[in-house]
Amino acid sequence: MHELAVTEGVLKVAIGAAGGRRITAIDLVLGAINTIVDDSVQFYFDALSAGTLAEGAVLRFRRVPATALCLDCGATMEVAPPLPDHCTHCASRYLHVSGGNEFLIESIEVEDDENPGHPGDSERQ
Ligand SMILES: [Zn+2]
Numbered sequence: 185m186h187e188l189a190v191t192e193g194v195l196k197v198a199i200g201a202a203g204g205r206r207i208t209a210i211d212l213v214l215g216a217i218n219t220i221v222d223d224s225v226q227f228y229f230d231a232l233s234a235g236t237l238a239e240g241a242v243l244r245f246r247r248v249p250a251t252a253l254c255l256d257c258g259a260t261m262e263v264a265p266p267l268p269d270h271c272t273h274c275a276s277r278y279l280h281v282s283g284g285n286e287f288l289i290e291s292i293e294v295e296d297d298e299n300p301g302h303p304g305d306s307e308r309q
Contacts, residue, residue: 186219186220187220187221187224187225187227187228188228190220190225190287191225191228191229191232192228192232194210194212194225194229194289195229195232195233195236195238197289198210198238198241198289198292199236199237199238201292202237202238202292202294203294204237205237205294205295205296206237206238206294206295207237207238207241207292207293207294207295208240208241208242208293208294208295209241209242209243209244209292209293210238210241210242210243210244210289210291210292210293211244211246211289211290211291211292211293212225212243212244212245212246212287212288212289212290213245213246213248213286213287213288213289213290214245214246214247214248214286214287215247215248215249215250215283215284215285215286215287216247216248216249216250216263216264216265216284217250217263217264217265217267217281217284217285218284218285218286218287220287222243222245225243225245226243229241229243241293246290248283248284248286249262249263249264249283249284250262250263250264250267250281250282250283250284250285251263251281251282251283251284252267252268252271252279252280252281252282253279253280253281253282254271254273254274254276254278254279255276255278255279255280256271256274256276256278257271257273257274257276259271259272259273259274261273263281263284264284267281
């Protein structure tokens with residue numbers, strides 16, 4: 185399963201970045217045309233993280249749009265599935281879609297025993 189592999193990657197990176205501290209939340213960026221299902225990632229994460237420092241961590245997903253550039257009129261538009269097959273400005277069919285396929289860790293929240301809840305807990309990638 186695609187989601188299983190990416191979830192294993194997220195867990196590995198998060199634990200490595202947390203430096204031995206307990207992970208409370210992970211913010212993930214998911215592109216609009218990426219086929220990864222966030223519910224599946226959460227499902228695998230709950231299973232894989234059991235007994236690790238990331239057990240019980242909350243996954244938060246932020247969807248980012250894809251951008252289509254019209255090669256005829258130069259217009260750009262944010263798009264999401266189902267992708268348009270023509271420019272909404274000039275009806276040209278020469279669209280170049282970019283972005284929207286992201287899957288990355290935006291930030292990781294870890295527990296800090298000395299100062300719980302401090303905003304500096306987040307470690308950006
Ligand atoms: Zn156009």
